[in-house]
Amino acid sequence: MNTTVSDTTTEAFRLAMRRFAATVSIISTTTEDGACHGMAATAVTSLSMDPLSVLIAVNSTASLHGPLSEIGSYCVNVLHATQRKQCEVFSSKKDRDKRFDSGNWDIKSAKSPFLIDAQANIFCTVERMVDCGSHTAFIGLVDEVRVDNSVAPLIYLDGGFLKETEAAFRLPHGVGAHGNDVKGNARQLEGIEWL
Amino acid sequence: MNTTVSDTTTEAFRLAMRRFAATVSIISTTTEDGACHGMAATAVTSLSMDPLSVLIAVNSTASLHGPLSEIGSYCVNVLHATQRKQCEVFSSKKDRDKRFDSGNWDIKSAKSPFLIDAQANIFCTVERMVDCGSHTAFIGLVDEVRVDNSVAPLIYLDGGFLKETEAAFRLPHGVGAHGNDVKGNARQLEGIEWL
Numbered sequence: 001m002n003t004t005v006s007d008t009t010t011e012a013f014r015l016a017m018r019r020f021a022a023t024v025s026i027i028s029t030t031t032e033d034g035a036c037h038g039m040a041a042t043a044v045t046s047l048s049m050d051p052l053s054v055l056i057a058v059n060s061t062a063s064l065h066g067p068l069s070e071i072g073s074y075c076v077n078v079l080h081a082t083q084r085k086q087c088e089v090f091s092s093k094k095d096r097d098k099r100f101d102s103g104n105w106d107i108k109s110a111k112s113p114f115l116i117d118a119q120a121n122i123f124c125t126v127e128r129m130v131d132c133g134s135h136t137a138f139i140g141l142v143d144e145v146r147v148d149n150s151v152a153p154l155i156y157l158d159g160g161f162l163k164e165t166e167a168a169f170r171l172p173h174g175v176g177a178h179g180n181d182v183k184g185n186a187r188q189l190e191g192i193e194w195l
Numbered sequence: 196m197n198t199t200v201s202d203t204t205t206e207a208f209r210l211a212m213r214r215f216a217a218t219v220s221i222i223s224t225t226t227e228d229g230a231c232h233g234m235a236a237t238a239v240t241s242l243s244m245d246p247l248s249v250l251i252a253v254n255s256t257a258s259l260h261g262p263l264s265e266i267g268s269y270c271v272n273v274l275h276a277t278q279r280k281q282c283e284v285f286s287s288k289k290d291r292d293k294r295f296d297s298g299n300w301d302i303k304s305a306k307s308p309f310l311i312d313a314q315a316n317i318f319c320t321v322e323r324m325v326d327c328g329s330h331t332a333f334i335g336l337v338d339e340v341r342v343d344n345s346v347a348p349l350i351y352l353d354g355g356f357l358k359e360t361e362a363a364f365r366l367p368h369g370v371g372a373h374g375n376d377v378k379g380n381a382r383q384l385e386g387i388e389w390l
Binding site for chain 1: 204205207208210211212213214215216217218238239240241242243244245246247248250252254273314315317323325327328329330332334337338339340341342343346348350352353
């Protein structure tokens with residue numbers, strides 16, 4: 001049953017957002033002093049195909065906001081269903097300076113540190129910062145991409161994670177290979193052209 | 196195994212995006228002549244909390260682009276796992292003028308048409324249009340929100356949908372209620388503050 005929300009619009013918006021299943025990524029960057037900075041995020045979306053770009057929304061109070069603004073490049077590390085621990089480490093304010101000790105990070109081979117066994121690593125240069133109030137949208141032009149062979153992302157919904165075993169095992173049954181499950185060719189669909 | 200992609204960056208980016216599980220929404224609007232326009236989309240993200248805003252990325256060649264630019268308001272209808280047919284209708288170029296004949300649409304009670312039994316309806320006024328090349332980012336200030344009691348969104352991954360039965364039934368087991376599944380309080384986590 002749908003009901004018009006009588007609570008504040010803010011609370012209703014939060015509830016609506018909890019109904020969005022979102023893939024968890026870690027946004028990472030390195031400042032000029034060589035320090036690595038990173039944060040788990042779900043507000044990540046593909047933006048345009050020409051030029052290739054993505055957008056991340058970062059709260060101005062987040063520890064990553066300053067480094068991102070300063071250095072102007074970042075990597076979107078798309079987490080695998082098995083990397084829930086990485087999400088927790090990069091979300092907790094405890095031991096913030098030890099975040100990159102957890103997981104298989106390469107902090108030397110590219111401009112931004114990247115999680116070697118993530119689902120994908122999308123390296124970006126900030127093209128524009130759009131001030132949106134509490135958050136800044138960092139529009140990044142895509143420089144380089146690494147992808148993993150598997151398709152089993154870490155999915156966050158309603159304040160929790162989908163179980164990794166379910167996320168990993170249901171894919172061969174639940175998802176059509178290369179768009180077969182969608183009428184026609186998924187790449188020709190309006191609005192879902194990315195996938 | 197991860198490998199550095201030797202294919203074009205564009206193709207690698209497409210593969211990376213296929214590894215993002217995304218919730219499917221229908222973006223809807225009404226032009227001044229009373230005609231309804233809509234499109235299925237996955238490039239939708241929450242943007243800021245103050246003011247409440249969302250962002251949608253729309254290809255400039257999409258039929259919805261003109262109406263959205265003209266009228267400056269839209270609704271994000273977050274699809275329920277059972278509304279796969281709506282996604283297909285609003286993605287296919289066939290019978291584009293009959294899209295709103297399918298499903299339980301209210302085209303009169305609000306500024307934008309809305310799918311009554313969606314997971315959520317987020318009504319927005321376009322605050323800014325950011326030209327990003329092939330796509331335009333429509334930043335929308337949130338005017339009003341309707342939410343459904345259930346939490347079972349339609350999820351798109353790797354060119355197909357997760358099975359609706361799995362999406363609906365696994366939630367009580369796979370997802371912690373109100374963030375219990377996450378260490379600490381999900382709302383206090385950096386970067387995942389929304390959910």
